Amino acid sequence: MVLGWGPEFAAALGRLAGSGDADVSLVIVQELTDPDDPRQKGIFLGVTLLAWLARAGASLDIDQYVYYDGDDQRGDGDPGQ
Secondary structure (H helix, E strand, O other), rough: OOOHHHHHHHHHHHHHHHHHHOOOOEEEEEEEEEOOOOOHHHOOHHHHHEEEEEEEOOOOEEEEOOOOOOOOOOOOOOOOO
């Protein structure tokens, strides 16, 4: 989808970001809920997309949240309670 915006738009965003008048970023949020689902095996960013983001002067923020049955949702290593 991002690449469909074209290189001219990336360049325009890059000029805007370079001027300090705006911040450009790509934010990806992924929730993993099924360890057997091949669509939930990670995120791939190709070289063409990375080049587009660089031209746009964009930052990249990736947040991944893993929620599998039986996982410790509290983060202390104890799945009980």
